[in-house]
Amino acid sequence: MLKGDLEISISNLKIRPYSDLPALYIHNKEIQKIKSRHFNQIDGSACICGPIQEKTFLVHEFDFRIFFEKLIIPFLYGQLHYNIYRKWPWKELEHGSLGVLESYYINTDSSKIADCIKSLKIEQENWKCIESVLKQSKPVEGHNRCLCGSGKFIRNCHFEAWQGLNKLKKDILHQNFVITNEPKFEI
Secondary structure, rough: OOOOOOOOOOOOOOOOOOOOOOEEEEOOOOOOOOHOOOOOOOOOEEOOOOOOOHHHHOOOOOHHHHHHHHHHHHHHHHHHHHHHHHHOOOOOOHHHHHHHHHHHEEEEEEEHHHHHHHHHHHOOHHHHHHHHHHHOOOOOOOOOOOOOOOOOOOHOOOHHHHHHHHHHHHHHHOOOOOOOOOOOOOO
């Protein structure tokens, strides 16, 4: 059993390109606000779920109880677990565009194409590469270099991001979705 006292605050929605959910902040000094502990490096807020999954909490009207029980409590538990064991108690998503693609891969609803692309456009340097790949007719081969810049094959480096990219390509093709050059949200 894990125990701990965490001082938190949850703020109103802010204009943030990476989330439409209320922001969670942890104020304890022993919780490092670093990327590997799932904190946004721009404003210090917690990254509590993937961008595709977060839409399920915003389908109808926002329900704070569900938000707290399904996202906040598990995130806080994960932080306490990480303090003791230096690892997460469950599988985690990558950050940035790789995490968006992983999020899209595990999402079963192919109607989230627009949400996925909107999230991918935030990271401009990867978006240019992803956009060109999405416009190609053939699937992304596993021997292509990974988007993370490691130089490794994508199938060996970020397998679920690779699968998410191919799923997104397939869904775009099947739904005749057109990628537009709408204005991007600048951070």
